[in-house]
Amino acid sequence: MDITSPTFKANARVALADGQLQKALGNVRAGFIDKRRKAVDALPEFEELRDRARDIKNHALEHLDLYLETYEAKVLSSGGTVHWAETAGQARDIILDICRKADARTVTKGKSMITEEIGLNDFLEKNGIRPVETDLGEYIIQLRGEHPSHIIAPAVHLNKEQVEADFRRVHDHLPDHRDLSEPEALLGEARRVLRSQYFEADVGITGANFLVAETGTSIIVTNEGNGDLTQVLPRVHVVVASIEKIVPTLEDVSQILRVLARSATGQEMSVYTTLSTGPRRKGDVDGPDEYHVVLLDNGRSSMLGTEFQDMLRCIRCGACMNHCPVYHAVGGHAYGWVYPGPMGAVLTPSLIGVDKGGHLPNASTFCGRCESVCPMRIPLPKMMRHWREREFERGLNPATQRFGLGLWAFFARRPRLYRLAAALGIPVLSLLGGRKRRFAWLPFAGGWTRHRELPAPESRTFMQQWRDREAVARQAGR
Amino acid sequence: MSARDTILGKVRSSLHAGANDQTRRKAVEERLKKAAPGVVPARGKLPSAQRVALFSEMAGKLSASVEHVRKAADVPKAVTEYLRGRNLPSAVRMGADPRLAAMPWGKQRALELRPGPSDGDDEAGVSHATAAIAETGTLVMTSGAENPTTINFLPEHHIVVVDAADIEGDLETVLARIRKAYGKGRMPRTVNLISGPSRSGDIEQKIILGAHGPRALHIIVVGG
Ligand code: SF4
Secondary structure, three states: OOOOHHHHHHHHHHHHOOHHHHHHHHHHHHHHHHHHHHHHHOOOOHHHHHHHHHHHHHHHHHOHHHHHHHHHHHHHHOOOEEEEEOOHHHHHHHHHHHHHHOOOOEEEEOOOHHHHHOOHHHHHHHOOOEEEEOOHHHHHHHHHOOOOOOOOOOOOOOOHHHHHHHHHHHOOOOOOOOOOOOHHHHHHHHHHHHHHHHHHOOEEEEOOOEEEOOOOEEEEEEOOOHHHHHHHOOOEEEEEEEHHHEEOOHHHHHHHHHHHHHHHOOOOOOOEEEEEOOOOOOOOOOOOOEEEEEEEOOOHHHHOOOOOHHHHHOOOOOHHHHOOHHHHHHOOHHHOOOOOHHHHHHHHHHHHOHHHHOOHHHOOOOOOHHHHHOOOOOOHHHHHHHHHHHHHHOOOOOHHHHHHHHHHHHHHOOHHHHHHHHHHHHHHHHHHOOOOOEEOOOOOOHHHHOOOOEEOOOOOOHHHHHHHHHHHHHHHHO | OOHHHHHHHHHHHHHOOOOOOHHHHHHHHHHHHHOOOOOOOHHHOOOHHHHHHHHHHHHHHOOOEEEEEOOHHHHHHHHHHHHHHOOOOOEEEEOOOHHHHOOOHHHOOOOEEEEOOOOOOOOEEEEEOOEEEOOOOEEEEEOOOOOOHHHHHOOOEEEEEEEHHHEEOOHHHHHHHHHHHHOOOOOOOEEEEEOOOOEEOOOOOOOEEOOOOOOEEEEEEEOO
């Protein structure tokens, strides 16, 4: 997909002015936050499980090479095949090769962010193979030629009227007068249309939430059942997963499952948790004849051993974006690549380079809500700060920001001068602010004031007020 | 160098680890050998009768319907009545599970039994669960000719029989059972943990039952 992360600011401006999008984004705030809270409150051991989950992944990452080897051996011994891909391009070629060998014309797909990351659909299409997304949200955005705007709710940026219009446009073999006004009708229609596709497909591609070293098992966690039909009906099942999905044992998976669904959708368990180990066995009457795993690095191995290693604990639950005021305001597409929200702001520069993804870590208010809800206790704000520092070191910030920070540094080293300048500046701003004491517009700060008002400063500097408070406190103490 | 060796090499160098570091190897071996359960919530740790009650309650919350019968021989009648109550055709898809096969289906004259995996045209399918989990109201299904995986997903109505004695408190207990049955480090081809009927919230975050999998999940608990 085209990367538009470098124009994050412009993307955000468009998003903020998009009425449809703003209406749809209301569903994120309403749909996820309370449900998560309730599910968390209903499990007294939740915080303890978060610690466990963090420790499990830390251990797995510290021993990743060894667990990958164990996992591979187990997949082989259960009759599966493991393919290793350093880059997105290698992964695409491997998958195309598997499809060609299977004479595939149609490929069904379960929801998978990794295949978004490697741009699989476009590539297969260019090579004459038709990919069919089967998750309802993914199906909708495939019809629209869009990309997911949320890692677990790909079509969250849309309203039902938009979906209805798309279904009428694409499903033109169905009667014009059918009623599609309610989500139920839309889901029913998608279900009927996709049913035949599962049977038609020669290859089914899914992602994986976990890869279990102990048993060579891949696991998907879903609600719709499409991922299961995708993997059980075609002759060939391909699992595409990045290397950090490895977890040592089934017991470890069980721990993380308890925090995953609660953090994602507020469910205690997703409807379907499916553990797959190898292809069809002797005596089986269904299931795929071939089982392939494509293990993708694509930049992860370089994150190990750096300040971004913790990011590899991410289980893609989406809680950080569900609780992010920036995501609530601009939605997922503004982030310009596959992964939005706080997790995307940290991951994107790691995976596509700070030159392209470097603006994203600035898309944060540092309110800390993402870290407080992250089931894997990933210090997202801290990592965004790391990126900002790196970006600044490399001189990638816009000139005005560098100038501003440079100016601040100049004054910071000269505190007397700083206090003087601040004391002079404040009355000016405070006068300009008028009686409302808010600015709807300020020179050089259009990016800020276009969508919110800047409060005018109090009439005295922080330092002045601090001295006064101290004086009062000292008197009171006497 | 193969992609495999490059990736493993990069991982090692990023972690500053030698390929033959014995301490690391030992840590991994130990961990795999022990497969220690971690924090297991108190919720499921109950005596068996309460476990069954909790399972039914949790499955109900997930919009599954739950019914209890006294003995295995009562199942065919319960299935017939379920179909009749919902005006469904009197036919079910069913695998070769010996526990199901031993039930008196012949007494349900009008009921047609279709053997084998589902072909996508079945209104209803019957499976026997390997186990169930009280903590979350989850069914545990394992693949094979006994209970083909397609029956879990293709029919509109999935009817699942579970022995009360197989309802465990938590997933950890079930995993230990699977490990015992299949051998350490081995697994059935597919294990499906099923918590309620299929659903989607992809349109305006409104949860609707009956996405690509079954619209309805009916659980028949035997005994207990
Ligand atoms: S960073 Fe944390 S909260 Fe965000 S998706 Fe990953 S695991 Fe979930």
